Amino acid sequence: MSSENCLGRKHYVLVHGACHGAWCWYKLKPRLESEGHKVTVLNHAASGINMKKIEDVDTFSEYTEPLLQLLDTIPSNEKVVLVGHSLGGMSIAIAMEKFPEKVAVGVFLAAFAPDVEHRPSYVLEKDLELAMTLARPSSYFIEDLSKEKNFSKQRYGSVPRVYIVCPEDLGIPLNYQHWMIQNAGFNDVVEINGADHMPMFCKPQELCDSLQQIAAKYQ
Numbered sequence: 001m002s003s004e005n006c007l008g009r010k011h012y013v014l015v016h017g018a019c020h021g022a023w024c025w026y027k028l029k030p031r032l033e034s035e036g037h038k039v040t041v042l043n044h045a046a047s048g049i050n051m052k053k054i055e056d057v058d059t060f061s062e063y064t065e066p067l068l069q070l071l072d073t074i075p076s077n078e079k080v081v082l083v084g085h086s087l088g089g090m091s092i093a094i095a096m097e098k099f100p101e102k103v104a105v106g107v108f109l110a111a112f113a114p115d116v117e118h119r120p121s122y123v124l125e126k127d128l129e130l131a132m133t134l135a136r137p138s139s140y141f142i143e144d145l146s147k148e149k150n151f152s153k154q155r156y157g158s159v160p161r162v163y164i165v166c167p168e169d170l171g172i173p174l175n176y177q178h179w180m181i182q183n184a185g186f187n188d189v190v191e192i193n194g195a196d197h198m199p200m201f202c203k204p205q206e207l208c209d210s211l212q213q214i215a216a217k218y219q
Helices: 004-006 026-036 065-073 088-098 126-133 174-184 204-217
Strands: 009-017 038-041 080-084 103-109 162-165 186-191
Touching: 009 065, 009 088, 026 038, 026 204, 038 103, 080 088, 080 162, 080 186, 080 204, 103 186, 103 204, 162 204, 186 204
Parallel strands: 009 038, 009 080, 080 103, 103 162, 162 186
Antiparallel strands: none
8 A cells, every 4th residue: 555545544433223233334344445444343232243132231321332442442643434324323422422532523324413402312302203113122222311411512512523414214314314414513414315224235335435535524
């Protein structure tokens, strides 16, 4: 790899949504790696090949612990591009709140996106009926998140945030994506034409290109 390419090398951390796992990035991960980037995928508690049962995971922080443990190991002089899909938006928000200095940009991919004015459960409660049809029992941790403090402007709010809109999404409908964008406020909004709720499956190359453009802007 040339020195020029080394300078452009990013570390992407890809965070899955509810009921999924690290496996869902199987089309995107090799595409980013073929461009010279480092890519980390992980399984949240009771997800993918993680052997915990969802009934044994009491809080959303416990569910997100694999991501928090990963960021804790990132050197203080390095930053990652944090990508959260669907419920993974809440996971990366918690990570941005705890480790804002380690995140170059948070990318919300057709994801639930919290703000700093309301409790963390707000965007899930606004869409509760939808969430309950999509999730395994208790996997949205709405009761737990309703008791947590608001995300702060000084930490979560200090990290650049980009929303990737998927206009054909039936899981998180387009109008709800736009509502969250307006409610939370984002530095940039990117749209992937023709993408449904799983752009990593239906539009992997377009998603790869979009993520590289975002990462190049927020170095």
